[in-house]
Amino acid sequence: MLLALDISNTNIKFGLYDHDVMKHRWVVSTVRQRTTDEYAMVLSDLLRHVGYILTDIDDIIISSVVPPLTPVFEDLATRYCNLEALVVNHTLDLGIKLLVDNPWEVGSDRIMTIIAAHHLYGGPAIVIAFSTATTFDVVSAEGDFLGGAIAPGLSISAEALSSSASQLYRVNMTPPRSALGKNTIENMQSGIIYGHVGLVQGLIARISKEIPDVIHESEIKIIAHGGMAQQMAPIIPEIQYVNQYLPLEGLRLIHNRLRGPDSFEGKLFHNRVWWGDGNRHLPTILYKTSSKHRRSTKKIRQQLCCLIKKSGPSWTRTRDLSLIRTAL
Ligand SMILES: Nc1ncnc2c1ncn2[C@@H]1O[C@H](COP(=O)(O)OP(=O)(O)OP(=O)(O)O)[C@@H](O)[C@H]1O
Numbered sequence: 001m002l003l004a005l006d007i008s009n010t011n012i013k014f015g016l017y018d019h020d021v022m023k024h025r026w027v028v029s030t031v032r033q034r035t036t037d038e039y040a041m042v043l044s045d046l047l048r049h050v051g052y053i054l055t056d057i058d059d060i061i062i063s064s065v066v067p068p069l070t071p072v073f074e075d076l077a078t079r080y081c082n083l084e085a086l087v088v089n090h091t092l093d094l095g096i097k098l099l100v101d102n103p104w105e106v107g108s109d110r111i112m113t114i115i116a117a118h119h120l121y122g123g124p125a126i127v128i129a130f131s132t133a134t135t136f137d138v139v140s141a142e143g144d145f146l147g148g149a150i151a152p153g154l155s156i157s158a159e160a161l162s163s164s165a166s167q168l169y170r171v172n173m174t175p176p177r178s179a180l181g182k183n184t185i186e187n188m189q190s191g192i193i194y195g196h197v198g199l200v201q202g203l204i205a206r207i208s209k210e211i212p213d214v215i216h217e218s219e220i221k222i223i224a225h226g227g228m229a230q231q232m233a234p235i236i237p238e239i240q241y242v243n244q245y246l247p248l249e250g251l252r253l254i255h256n257r258l259r260g261p262d263s264f265e266g267k268l269f270h271n272r273v274w275w276g277d278g279n280r281h282l283p284t285i286l287y288k289t290s291s292k293h294r295r296s297t298k299k300i301r302q303q304l305c306c307l308i309k310k311s312g313p314s315w316t317r318t319r320d321l322s323l324i325r326t327a328l
């Protein structure tokens with residue numbers, strides 16, 4: 001089982017995959033103060049509810065845009081699941097180019113989203129997240145990230161309005177009967193929701209004109225996801241698809257690419273047995289020699305034995321890989 005984790009500002013999404021099929025998806029609030037042990041108990045309860053335990057998880061992949069929680073979940077993977085989680089960042093071999101000024105500053109959720117959108121719908125596409133922020137993530141026909149826009153999300157806008165004006169209050173996020181509001185609630189709903197519709201349509205129009213190599217703007221797919229996508233899509237005719245699973249699907253695809261059965265690491269570590277001496281982290285590796293891999297694993301094993309002797313016990317799994325790559 002693969003656990004994909006999308007750690008976002010409002011919610012953390014857990015996707016439990018059996019091979020390529022998402023079996024379960026859970027959403028829990030993002031609480032920055034929670035500890036590894038607390039999140040482990042939350043995850044353990046969710047898994048138990050569907051008949052699994054923490055050690056049934058074979059691998060974990062994480063996208064996090066909440067830096068203080070990244071080590072919390074890495075720690076959870078190590079201590080509760082005996083795994084080294086794969087944490088997505090721009091330096092990994094993602095198979096796409098980030099055509100922006102500073103690739104390191106792009107949120108990993110945006111990268112995962114465009115990877116999934118391009119895989120499912122093709123490009124060029126504008127992917128709109130109606131979440132804490134309303135983001136526009138643009139992917140080219142080739143699958144590269146071209147940039148986009150980040151606007152305050154609907155809830156943030158609504159909260160700012162009600163907390164800054166004494167006579168205003170919180171309203172339901174439902175579209176009013178008309179843009180011409182006849183009472184304070186409708187005035188606010190019109191301003192917040194139809195105002196956001198205008199923002200989205202305006203940015204779609206502007207961005208569409210700037211995407212290179214587009215002959216007809218109708219080629220550009222417009223895809224929405226995020227907490228408010230279901231409410232917003234029906235009132236924004238430009239939106240063609242709503243898919244709430246994009247960030248988790250992107251994580252699954254990247255996991256497949258980097259650690260799946262056909263990846264370098266997957267082939268190498270398929271049928272593997274690792275053991276180590278506790279904290280010193282896996283100094284010894286033994287490959288079970290399946291008939292398919294017998295010859296290559298024997299060779300790799302010989303080379304690894306030399307490397308282990310040379311490098312001593314200070315290996316981590318990631319460093320093992322680079323050493324193995326060097327050895328091959
Ligand atoms: N029915 C609703 N009414 C008001 N706000 C809602 C509703 N449903 C979702 N939201 C808002 O949507 C956002 C949650 O969406 P989502 O689950 O996509 O958040 P998130 O993924 O944590 O955000 P982000 O990815 O930006 O960090 C919150 O800001 C929440 O307040």
Ligand SMILES: CC(C)(CO)[C@@H](O)C(=O)NCCC(=O)O
Nearest residue numbers: 065105106107109110133135150
């Ligand atoms: C924009 C958000 C908040 C959307 O979740 C996240 O992707 C993020 O923190 N990004 C960093 C800035 C950037 O993507 O350019």
